[in-house]
Amino acid sequence: MMIFKTLHTENMLGKSEKISEIDRREFLKIGLAITGVFAGGSILSVASAAEKVFPRGSIVQKYPYRPHYAMVIRVDQCIGCRQCEKGCIAANAVPDYGWRTKVLEKEVPEAIGQKREFIPVLCNQCNNPPCVRSCPVTATYKDKNHGIVMMDIKKCIGCKICMVACPYNARYFNEEKGAIDKCDFCLGTRLSRGEKNVACSVYCPADVRVFGDLSNPQDRVYKLIHQLQKPVWVLKKETDARPNIFYMKG
Amino acid sequence: MGCSEKSTFPGCVKDAAGRVIHGGPVYLVFLSFFIVLFLAGVVSGVYSLFIEGSRHAYGTYREIPLALLIATYIFFVVASTGLCLVSSIGHVFGNRDFLPIAKRSVLLALITIISGFLVIGLEIENPFRMMLYLFTSANLSSNIWWMGTLYMLYMIFMAVEFVLLMRESHRIAAFFGFLSVLAGVSAHSNLGGIFAMLSGRDVWYGPFLPVYFILSAMMTGSAFIILFSIVAQKLRGQGMNEDEQKSLALVSKLAMLMIAAVAFLTIWKMITMTTGGETRLITLHETISGSHAFSFWVLEVACGLIIPFFLLLLAGGRRLGLMTVAAALMIFSIFFMRLDLVVMAQIVPLYWDMGVKEFSQLHTYAPKWKEILVAFGGIGFCGMAFLLGEKIFNGFSENREAEAVESTEPESE
Incomplete structure (x- = not known):
């Protein structure tokens, strides 16, 4: 049928087998759409993109939290070793049926040179988290100090609406805890004990995951995001979740 | 309770129990069947949640966490809201042609909402925490919170309304009926809102679902009234009186209108x-x-x-056999409408558009038998409570005369 032509011509229903050039261009557009969010401390021409990531009216120097934890994923550096996954599992006792972070793999056979790309994903610690809005009993909440989306496991009723609400598939039901589990930037297991970095970043041999404080101009995360030379993007910006996980190349 | 005003409460209970026990072999077979279904569902749900763990017992998983049991819950609460709305046309909004179906509809609305709560209670992982934190740790921006709270109010209003209807206090019953309608519509549209406000779920997101749910509820409610009224008539073993037949003819017209409305919405959903x-x-x-x-x-x-x-259309509100088949078909199919509505929005992986290997296949869902048993448990409770209700309240037959008298009184009431 006519309406499904695009599905068949672009082989969208069998993506894993063959990624078309159109798909690749579509994917690249994700990055181009929000390229150059910041320049030297002021919001650039793509002001709407910045507005989508941070609450309206905020300026670059004024992030909602202190520290405002965020992560930059230098996606082209990822070699797919999945040490980050192992580090996360070890640090946070993640059961074998769940994950808090995952490295996704994309093959582009038509590409010149490198034909495979790895894309780490995790909870985006959104500034406008759909999971927090939908939880009926505030079992999941945005911490007022550091902005991490937390779980109060004793309150969780296990309705699983947060799992459906999350645009990033970042939540799962942990049987042992009897509650939903998710990435908390290792707050419980590392940051609260004086560590400065999260497990997935520590375990990464390729310096893919840069964790830090977006409200601190001296922080590496701040510097990586507040530059114009390289595109910075977020996943699923159209959901208006305003994530704190940024992606870039280089 | 279907007994005369002079009777004492123990006497009424004894009479009602007698009517149940002497309901006849077919009645007792069906009653036993539904009781077994209900018990099997409860046992399966309790075992799945508290012993085996839902991850093993149910067919849901990380990517499709909401499925059969949520669909069953929606099915029942949609039916309940519909029953409340359709019955309110008569005893709340004053259309007397709808009055003869009022009591049974209100009781059915109560039964179906309890069936829904039973199923959802065996679906969510920590139902006891819910009872505590829904009140002590409310999130007012959550549609689930509003839905849960409003449905509890709705259930209370409906229960009061039913008691008042049975005591023939129609004026106060109408007031509580109005409150039930308000709470029911608000709760039900919030049920739609749960899905409609998930901006990360393209298929659900948007204002469509709350509207669809309300119209769909009227359709389901009409089907329930037609089917259960005819079954009740068979249980009584008497023919349907003229008023009841007239009511049913109107409900069947309403059902046709609602089918058309739901078909219209479905067509436009597909096109968009x-x-x-x-x-x-x-x-x-x-x-x-x-x-x-x-x-x-x-x-x-x-x-x-x-x-x-x-x-x-063919039945013309008179041929009860055709109407029974139509209503039964509707109820059976509406269940699958709910299941598809819940599951289909989750089949496309969230990372699909990135073209990654891990999420290159559409998700599939198949319910496991313990999950199916829980759904049957809800159906079992619904059937059991209906059959018991018909005998306990004596098919609502003794009150008809009073109702007819009241309905001829001036509108000033």
Whole structure:
């Protein structure tokens, strides 16, 4: 049928087998759409993109939290070793049926040179988290100090609406805890004990995951995001979740 | 309780128990069957949640966490809201032609909402925490909180309304009926809102679902009233009186109107899904020509909309056999409408558009038998409570005379 032509011509229903050039261009557009969010401390021409990531009216120097934890994923550096996954599992006792972070793999056979790309994903610690809005009993909440989306496991009723609400598939039901589990930037297991970095970043041999404080101009995360030379993007910006996980190349 | 005013309460209970016990072999077989279903469902749910763990017992998983049991819950609460709305036309909004169906409808609304709560109670992982934190740690921006709270109020209003109706206090009953309608519509549209406000879920997101749920509720409520009124008449073993028949004819017209409305909404939902992105397009593809095509075309469209519409048209509000088949088909198919509505929006992986290996296949869902038993448990409770209710309240027959007298009184009431 006519309406499904695009599905068949672009082989969208069998993506894993063959990624078309159109798909690749579509994917690249994700990055181009929000390229150059910041320049030297002021919001650039793509002001709407910045507005989508941070609450309206905020300026670059004024992030909602202190520290405002965020992560930059230098996606082209990822070699797919999945040490980050192992580090996360070890640090946070993640059961074998769940994950808090995952490295996704994309093959582009038509590409010149490198034909495979790895894309780490995790909870985006959104500034406008759909999971927090939908939880009926505030079992999941945005911490007022550091902005991490937390779980109060004793309150969780296990309705699983947060799992459906999350645009990033970042939540799962942990049987042992009897509650939903998710990435908390290792707050419980590392940051609260004086560590400065999260497990997935520590375990990464390729310096893919840069964790830090977006409200601190001296922080590496701040510097990586507040530059114009390289595109910075977020996943699923159209959901208006305003994530704190940024992606870039280089 | 279906006994005369002079009777004492123990006497009434004894009479009611006698009517149940002497209900006849067919009645008792069905009653036993529904009791067994109900108990099996409860045992299965308790075992699944508290002993085996839902991860093993139910067919849901990380990517499709909401499925059969949520659909069953929605099915029951949709029916309850519909029953409340349709019955309110008579005893709340003053259309007397709808009065004869009022009591049974209100009781059915109560039964179906409890069936829904039973199923959801065996679906969520920590039902006891819910009872505590829904009140002590409320999130007012959550649709689930509003839905849960409003449905509890709705249930209380309905219970009061039913008691008042049985005591023939129609004026106060109408007031509580009005409160039930308000709470029911608010709760039910919030149920739609749970899905409609998930901006990360393309297929659900938007204002469509709250509206669809209300119209769909009226359709379901009409079907329930038709089917259960006719079954009740068979249980009584008497013919349907003229008023009741007139009521049912009107309800069947309403059912046809609602079928048309739901068909109209379904058509436009399908058309709009051709735009708005790959997820919507793939979901549409799977719905109309993929893995769910049978469920959509045969169950939803043919058995749920087209065939019942023409059967009701043919029945003309008089041929009870045709009306029974139409209503039964509708109820059966509406269940699958709910299941498809819940599951289909989750089949396309969230990372699909990135073209990654891990999420390159559409998600599939197949319920496990323990999950199916819980759904049957809800159906069992519904059937059991209906059959018991018909005998306990003596088919609402002794009150008809009073109702008829009251209905002829001036409008000033």
